[in-house]
Structure formats: C-alpha cells, structure tokens
Amino acid sequence: MKRRHLLASAAVTLPSLAALGLLPGCAASMLRGTGDLGVVIGRANGTLYLVDTTAQALIGEVSGLGDLSHASVVFSRDGLFAYVFGRDGGLTQVNLLERRITRRVMQAGNSIGGAISADGSLVAAQNYTPGGVKIFDAHTLALVADVPAEYAPGKLSKVVGLVDLPGRRFAYSLFEGNAIWVIDCTDPARVGIQKFEGVGQQPYDALVTPDGRHYIAGLFGEDGLAMIDLWAAEPKVQRILSGYGKGQEALPVYKMPHLRGWAVAGRRAYLPAIGRHEVLVVDTDTWKEVGRIPVAGQPVFVMARPDGRQVWVNFSVPDYHRVQVIDTQTQTIVKTLEPGKAVLHMEFTPRGESVWISSRDDNRVSIIDTQTLATRARLDVPSPSGIFFTSRAARLGF
Amino acid sequence: MKRRHLLASAAVTLPSLAALGLLPGCAASMLRGTGDLGVVIGRANGTLYLVDTTAQALIGEVSGLGDLSHASVVFSRDGLFAYVFGRDGGLTQVNLLERRITRRVMQAGNSIGGAISADGSLVAAQNYTPGGVKIFDAHTLALVADVPAEYAPGKLSKVVGLVDLPGRRFAYSLFEGNAIWVIDCTDPARVGIQKFEGVGQQPYDALVTPDGRHYIAGLFGEDGLAMIDLWAAEPKVQRILSGYGKGQEALPVYKMPHLRGWAVAGRRAYLPAIGRHEVLVVDTDTWKEVGRIPVAGQPVFVMARPDGRQVWVNFSVPDYHRVQVIDTQTQTIVKTLEPGKAVLHMEFTPRGESVWISSRDDNRVSIIDTQTLATRARLDVPSPSGIFFTSRAARLGF
Numbered sequence: 001m002k003r004r005h006l007l008a009s010a011a012v013t014l015p016s017l018a019a020l021g022l023l024p025g026c027a028a029s030m031l032r033g034t035g036d037l038g039v040v041i042g043r044a045n046g047t048l049y050l051v052d053t054t055a056q057a058l059i060g061e062v063s064g065l066g067d068l069s070h071a072s073v074v075f076s077r078d079g080l081f082a083y084v085f086g087r088d089g090g091l092t093q094v095n096l097l098e099r100r101i102t103r104r105v106m107q108a109g110n111s112i113g114g115a116i117s118a119d120g121s122l123v124a125a126q127n128y129t130p131g132g133v134k135i136f137d138a139h140t141l142a143l144v145a146d147v148p149a150e151y152a153p154g155k156l157s158k159v160v161g162l163v164d165l166p167g168r169r170f171a172y173s174l175f176e177g178n179a180i181w182v183i184d185c186t187d188p189a190r191v192g193i194q195k196f197e198g199v200g201q202q203p204y205d206a207l208v209t210p211d212g213r214h215y216i217a218g219l220f221g222e223d224g225l226a227m228i229d230l231w232a233a234e235p236k237v238q239r240i241l242s243g244y245g246k247g248q249e250a251l252p253v254y255k256m257p258h259l260r261g262w263a264v265a266g267r268r269a270y271l272p273a274i275g276r277h278e279v280l281v282v283d284t285d286t287w288k289e290v291g292r293i294p295v296a297g298q299p300v301f302v303m304a305r306p307d308g309r310q311v312w313v314n315f316s317v318p319d320y321h322r323v324q325v326i327d328t329q330t331q332t333i334v335k336t337l338e339p340g341k342a343v344l345h346m347e348f349t350p351r352g353e354s355v356w357i358s359s360r361d362d363n364r365v366s367i368i369d370t371q372t373l374a375t376r377a378r379l380d381v382p383s384p385s386g387i388f389f390t391s392r393a394a395r396l397g398f
Numbered sequence: 399m400k401r402r403h404l405l406a407s408a409a410v411t412l413p414s415l416a417a418l419g420l421l422p423g424c425a426a427s428m429l430r431g432t433g434d435l436g437v438v439i440g441r442a443n444g445t446l447y448l449v450d451t452t453a454q455a456l457i458g459e460v461s462g463l464g465d466l467s468h469a470s471v472v473f474s475r476d477g478l479f480a481y482v483f484g485r486d487g488g489l490t491q492v493n494l495l496e497r498r499i500t501r502r503v504m505q506a507g508n509s510i511g512g513a514i515s516a517d518g519s520l521v522a523a524q525n526y527t528p529g530g531v532k533i534f535d536a537h538t539l540a541l542v543a544d545v546p547a548e549y550a551p552g553k554l555s556k557v558v559g560l561v562d563l564p565g566r567r568f569a570y571s572l573f574e575g576n577a578i579w580v581i582d583c584t585d586p587a588r589v590g591i592q593k594f595e596g597v598g599q600q601p602y603d604a605l606v607t608p609d610g611r612h613y614i615a616g617l618f619g620e621d622g623l624a625m626i627d628l629w630a631a632e633p634k635v636q637r638i639l640s641g642y643g644k645g646q647e648a649l650p651v652y653k654m655p656h657l658r659g660w661a662v663a664g665r666r667a668y669l670p671a672i673g674r675h676e677v678l679v680v681d682t683d684t685w686k687e688v689g690r691i692p693v694a695g696q697p698v699f700v701m702a703r704p705d706g707r708q709v710w711v712n713f714s715v716p717d718y719h720r721v722q723v724i725d726t727q728t729q730t731i732v733k734t735l736e737p738g739k740a741v742l743h744m745e746f747t748p749r750g751e752s753v754w755i756s757s758r759d760d761n762r763v764s765i766i767d768t769q770t771l772a773t774r775a776r777l778d779v780p781s782p783s784g785i786f787f788t789s790r791a792a793r794l795g796f
Contacts, residue, residue: 076431077434
C-alpha cells in the first residue's frame, strides 16, 4: 500500500534522514531525534499511526490500543513516549522509537482525556466512570493518586476540561457538580484540592489560555462561560460572554464545539459559536465580544496558526468536508479548502509552516502549506481522527 | 569529577530514564528522546557540554569547536543536531545522540551567530568578515547561497541581528550599511532581497517578536530603535522609543545589552535600558514606554518565563553576580539571587518550571525552580556561557 503521495519535492535534503543507518546493531528507526514526530489516531481500528513531520511521511504503526473513538494524546517531555487516553478507560504508554506499547492500564470504565504535568513526572486522566481524576507516575504508570469527583456525599461527577497548570497542578470541571477544581500534586500522597463551586450549570469542556492564566469552562445548562483568573491573589469564578450559547435555540446543534481548540491570537480569542455559522471574536482584556465572522458551517475547532496570523476552522455535519482560513488582520475568510470528507482534526507544525488535517471518511491526512495554502502531501490513514505532534510537550495546556 | 550536585530529590522516576539499556547492540545513550536535551557553551575550551533537562544532569561533551567566545546555537527540527556558530567563523553540526561532530566548515573569518529556517532545511550564518550572510543546506552544510552585504559598490557591511521568518525567509541588519534586509531563500539559487535603507545609524543587534511580526533593531549611532511591521501590506521602517539609548551619556556602558533577550509578555515588552539600572516597560500596541523598573545593575538579558508571569534579568560588570526576578503583574522585583560569579546567560525549560543560569567564573550552571526560586541542582561546567535547549527548534526567532 502506497502510503504517501508527494505533491511537491523537497528542494533540500532533510536533516532527519541523516540519522538513518549510521550504526550497525542499532535499528535505524531508533537513532533519530523525536522533535518532529507525531501520531495520528486510527479511530476505527485502535491503531496509532506514527508520523514524521520533516519527511512528511508515515513511519510506523502501533495497534492494540482499544477504543480510540474519542482519544487524546500527551507526550513525555523528551518526546519519546506518547500517552494515549482511550474512550474505554485505557491509558497506554507508547515508545515512539521502539514503536511498541511499553505499558498499558485500564484505569477507568469511561474516560475522556488527560494531561501531563509541566515537569513530565505525572500523567492525569479525567474520567466519566467512575467520575474523578487519577494521577499516574509517567514512567511506570503506577497509580499515585486517586481524586474522586465527589461533589455531594456519595455522588461522583463526570470530569471534563482537564488541563495542566505550572507546578504539578491540574484544573478540571465537574459536569454534574457545577464546579471547577484545581489540584496540587506536588506531593501525590497528599493532593491539595481548591474547589470553586456553583460555577454554572453543567460545565461540558474547558481550556486554559496559552499563558496558563485563564481557565475557561463552557456551560451546557445555561448561557455564558465560567472563567477563573488563576494569577489573581484570590482566584474566583466570574461569568463572561453571557450571550454565549444563545444560539442553541436558533439552529440544531450537531456537535458541541471543542473549547480546547480555541484560538488565542494576540489580544483576541476566536471562539466557535454554538449552533451558528459564525466564529466569535473576543477581546482577551475585557472578555467581551468584539466581532463575528460568518463561516461555512457550525464550527468545531477554531485554531490559531502558532504565530496568530491565521485562524483555521473546521465544521460539524453537514459541512464537515470544508476547512476555512481566516486572516486575523482583516478578520475575513481568505480561503475555503476541501481536503476530504469528515474533517475531524487539525494540527500545526510547531513553527506553523504546515497544518495536518484528518479526513476520516476519505481515509486521508492532508499536509497543507500555510503560506501558499497548497497541499504538500497526502497520507493514507484508515479513519484518521486526532493528530498530535511531540512539540505539544513543550506547551502549557495542551 | 563529580559533575552534579542534587539539591532536591525527584519524587517520581523520570521518563527519560526508561529508555536506557533496553536494546543490546544499541548504545544506551542513543535510544532516547531529544526533546529534553540541550547544550552549554564551554567558552574557554571550545567544548559543548550536553545536558538533559529532565534528569537535570550533564550527559556528555563534544570538543573541538574552535573559538566559542561569542557562540550561539540553533537546532534541527527533530532535535538531533545542534548547529554551533563560533566567533572564528566555524559552523559545526553536532549529533547530540552520537555526541560527536558530524560536519564542520570554516565559513567566514569572523562570525556572530545564525538561524535556521522554519522548515529546518536551511541554516544561515551572519558574518562580520567578509560581511554578509551565507546559507547552508542543514543536512550537508553545503553552501547553497552567499549574500554579501554590499551596501555600496565594493563595500561590505558587518551583519547583525539575523533572525528566521516564516517561509524560508530571514531578516538581518547591516551595521555600516544602516540597513535592514529581508531575504527569501525559497529557491536558494535565486535569493530574493528586500532592502530597507536609511533605517538609522549603525544597527547593532535586533530581534523579531515571538509571533514573527515585528523586527526591531537597536541603533548604536543614535537614539531610538528601527522597527518594521512585517505583516503590513507594504512593510516600512518606523522609529520607536526615540529616547532609547539616551542613557549612554549618563553612565559608562559596560556591555551593550542583547536585544535578542527582550521579553515580550502579554501586551508588554521588557527592555534593558542602556547604561542605566533600569528595565523599560513598553506597550507593544503603541510601542511607547509605559514604565521603568529599578534593578540592581545595567541589564544585559531581560527574559520572560514562557508564560510571561515573570521576567528574569542579569547584569553587566560589576553587578554580574546577581539575577533579579520581576513579577509582571505588580512590576516589582520579587527576588534577588546570587547564583555565582559572572552570570552570562539564562535559559528556561520549555514550559518554564525551571531556569538554567550559567556563572562563568564559578564554573557552574545553576538550575532554579521558577516557582519556589530554590536552587534544584548545580552542575560543574568549565567557564559556561550560552545555554540552549532543543525546544528552541519549535520556536520562531530563536
């Protein structure tokens, strides 16, 4: 099976190829840097596809990861290990150079993602069943702390919106608990918990801004968002964008947008409107809406190119074959792309020269030059969904 | 020689250690990720000291790099290769896993640093003698383009302030030419040059903001700075901070501050005042000064922790045993540290939990926890100067 279709030749030889085959007795695949590696989730077959963003190619696959229908991935700070959070509660540690599963635990009945501490020592999983957060030693996957989301006696809440914060801390939201908790795992044997209660009805997802300052949760049960300024001397919850969510009556909502995908570019944040064919523009000083940009469908991911000069948007059914590119200086759409059927995710290379886009129903990952907007290469991947590059290890809140 | 003094034990085992010794026939040192590697310049002996920021330890050394008295380093996008620009015009490619020099060329008589293109394919060196920029294939170090800085017939200018821009472009300043050039090396056989002339007297160093938008050059021959908005439809030079440099008469200037170290945190930039015991605070929208923070000496590097919550400052003679930490919310000094004699450089880990500080005259690198401000470890390194981590490969303008 020919996995790769090169659409443009690389004019200069690629550094990563230099490492191949230099040492007899050492598998060529292993003597290489990990800074340009990544994984693509094979949603249908429980397989992780390994990619090289310099060669723009598939370089291997690892199967046996269970149900990956809503999987997410974080990386060790050296870029050697991927930690894959499966929907079925599986937490799998994959060695990207050996291309094999090194450890795997079934840590919950139903899980929805996780995070890794800034120092790389702790992996945290957010669980629906049983509702709570479990903390693991990143090396051994030994459970080092279990924090049930018990918001009332005997009642556990689903946990959503888990993010890492500086200093072995994590923040997350309790869907039934209407709460946000910030935990400090400096000593995993004695986890400190700071609880913010009554934040609003049913927080369903959340994000932390790239500087780690503002934790923002979307509310399913009412309009607006709950925000905490974590740098404040006495952090407290405030409500922002009170109209956010008002679109729910106007149009059927095919898919709740991912907040994690929010773009923060310069002094503006770009948000998917719920149920509307619009991207909202918000001033990050006042947290007031300052504009709306009409787009081709209900936005799902609204993501900034690392330099903030462009924002890329994908859409829910029935417009999920399209991707639109917004120029943040003019606040207008500069291009509508159709990279394939059922676009599920996008991931920028660390310096933003390319974006990788998965088209599930075309079994394709497209690699697009963000300057020329030309397609550089296409990779054949069965039912691709999430795309994650090791450069995430160097970023907060990813 | 005991190289490492651990001041605090790591409570949890470290991921990078997991990779050691797994494969017979493959040197243990090579099967590992490169995301947490870095180098420390051994200024006095032409040696590169290799470090691991997870283990907080020295892991090797590579000698034979020539004159490293003002050396700087960039990395391949996979994190496998360091490119070391020596003062003597040497450009050395070091394989960090094999711990050896893989290629070395003497490319100029006197050189002052370089950059790598966003796609990792091209390495650019800025030279004093002969004045100009040379472009090399990052893999082979073959010369692919030579761009003399000929600002008048037969007259070559020293080149300073070279930075990478998106799309195989670079920007730099001509000291004698009073100019800024932006070159496009998409096709190295036909380099496009955009010249901005009369930018001001003797630009001596420059930087590009983290988003790649504003190129700013300091002027040795007059007050103020020259700035270009590279995102403008028709970029042009404007003068900002007209008082900048006025300090030159007030106090003897022991060392011109490095502009490359400028901190941009949120909407503010923090600049070293020239010849004054002050850090200037500038609004990055208006590029006007909005405040001054008194500090312990003439600042050299003024660097933001990656999240922008702190700014760290070191100083020139005679105050170069001190480092000060500014809280950007209160704009005040929260701590004065004395990590050793002759502090030359600082480097943050990618998510900012630690900062590494070189103290040349104490032959020491200190690793400091940026939350507690406690020293976590000290490494013995002969005459250390610049510290560079592979995570720079993922950042623009570094």
